Amino acid sequence: MWEKRPLKDRYQVVIIGGGVHGVSTAYYLTKLGIKDIAVLDKGYLGGGASARTTAIIRANYITVEGIPFFNESLKLYEGLAKELNFNILFNQMGRLDLGHTDAAVYGLRMRTEFNRLLGVDSRMVGPKEVKDLVPPIDLREGKPFPILGALYHPPCGVVRHDAVVWGFARGANNGGVELHPFTEVTGIDRTNGHVSGVETSRGFVQADTVLSTTAGWSSTIAAMVDLNLPLTTHPLEVMVTEPLKPFLHKTISSANLHAYVYQTDRGEVVIGGGVDPYQSYSQRSSLRPIEELAAHTLEMFPCMGQVKVLRQWSGLCDMSPDYAPIMGTVQGLDGFVLSCGWGSWGFKAAPAAGKSIAQLISTGETPDL
Ligand SMILES: Cc1cc2nc3c(=O)[nH]c(=O)nc-3n(C[C@H](O)[C@H](O)[C@H](O)COP(=O)(O)OP(=O)(O)OC[C@H]3O[C@@H](n4cnc5c(N)ncnc54)[C@H](O)[C@@H]3O)c2cc1C
Known part of the structure; x- marks a missing residue:
């Protein structure tokens, strides 16, 4: 997939963090001639x-900044398999955000109108169309969470996450980027208000620019340059069921129930929700969120009552107070760049964020997007 090369003692750009944001930014930097x-x-x-x-x-977000940004990223995802010559298995199945109360439906209506004004394909649908799109959903009356309507967003989809990382990593490597796993950054050196390099578990590496794309660990990296980021790290726990015959052809989300559900190509049903309410760097799963997710999923799909959970897992999310990312340079510390605060929604942002941060590093100008 990519070449193993010796670690040099100097690079123009060092990227800390080889997740989707790190490899995406590296890839787009090579496109701008920085290799x-x-x-x-x-x-x-x-x-x-x-x-x-x-x-x-x-891309069915609600803010005037978020909608165009995530729409641009969605468009980049639509062309990514071709761009990287790597099948990312993007299945654009569509998504329904359910409204269970008048207030929730009002909020979804506003979101739909903002989406449409900014060119995003979203529309409101009533209970009958919800049932047509998702036959197994429970529309019985008298439930604690009746389904009064939904925001339907047809271009929503699911990608194969490791294929996206590998595709970007291979593309970056083909463009000249060195990928060094198992190389921990333990410190960042500064000279006269400019970063000069990073201390690593494999020795000191000089750099003109240091970018941190370390998500849940961003605060620990920022602390190396005495920066206190307004981020807290929370685990997000999800689970997947045993494989079932295809029965669910849309992604379903309910903000009131704090749950989202979709069926994978393999037949497993992925079930997720919100982040754990406490801060932690632990990536172990626990019972309580899984019990809640199961109960909330059964509220929408009682037909899944006998389905077994196959496995559960957890990951770290870097949450900002306003749910907005922190991207860009840092005043008073030339050469240090951040892309973090992507929380529980940052995978979809990686192409647009990587491209924008690459433009910033290459030109010194903040892109309009
Ligand atoms: C369970 C779960 C479900 C999610 N679902 C969705 C979803 O459906 N859609 C969506 O858009 N987003 C989703 N997200 C959010 C999304 O996955 C993240 O925002 C995104 O993957 C962050 O990518 P990243 O490259 O910034 O960080 P990461 O992938 O976390 O990469 C950061 C890397 O930094 C490395 N690192 C940390 N410290 C150091 C150090 N000192 N030295 C060297 N390396 C270091 C780590 O090893 C890690 O590999 C979900 C997140 C979780 C946890």
Whole structure:
């Protein structure tokens, strides 16, 4: 997939973190002519949140900044298999965000209108169309969470997460980037207000620019340059069922129930929700979120009552107070660049974020997007 090369003692750009954001940025930097790059990861490539993601790609957000950004990323994903010559198994199955109360439906209506104004394919559908699109969903009346309507977003899809990381990594490597797994950054050196390099488990490496794409570990990297980021790290726990015959052909999400569900090509049903309410760097799974996810899934799909859970897992999310990412340079520390705060939704952002950060590093200008 990519060449193993010796670690040099100097690079133009060092990227800390070989998850989807690190390898995507490295790839787009090569497209802009910057090739003297090392991607360093303390573990194996794509072994952080990028290995644990449920990899839902969509653009039906609500803010005027978020919608165009994620729409651009969705478009990049649509062309990514061709661009990287690597099948990322992008299955654009469509998604329904369910509304169970009048207030929730009102919010979904607003979101739909914002989406449409900014060119994103979304529309509101009533309970009958929800049932047509998702026959096994439970529409019986008198339930605690009746389905009053939904935001339907047809281009939403799911990618094969490791294929995206490997495709970007191979593309970056073909462009000259060195990929160094099992190389932990333990410190960042500064000279006269400029980063000068990184201390690693394999020795000191000089660099003109140091980019951190370390998601749940971003605060620990920022602390190396005395920067206190407004981020907290929370585990996100998800699970998957035993394989079933294909019965669910859309991604279903319910904000009221804190649960989302889709069926994979292998027939397993992926079930996820919100981050754990406490801060932790632990990536172990626990029983309580799984019990809650199971109960909330059965509220939508009682037909799954006898289905067994096959496995569960957990990953780290770097949560910012306003759910917005932190991207860009740092005042007073030339050469240090951040792309973090991607929380539980950052896999879909990786192409647009990587491209934008690459433009910033190459030109020194913040791209419009
Ligand atoms: C369970 C779960 C489900 C999710 N579902 C979705 C989803 O459906 N859709 C979506 O868009 N997003 C989703 N996300 C969020 C998404 O996965 C992340 O935002 C994204 O993968 C972050 O990518 P990254 O490259 O920034 O970080 P990571 O993939 O976490 O990579 C960071 C890397 O930094 C390395 N690192 C850390 N410290 C050091 C150090 N000192 N030295 C060297 N290397 C270091 C780590 O080893 C790691 O490999 C989910 C996340 C989780 C946990």
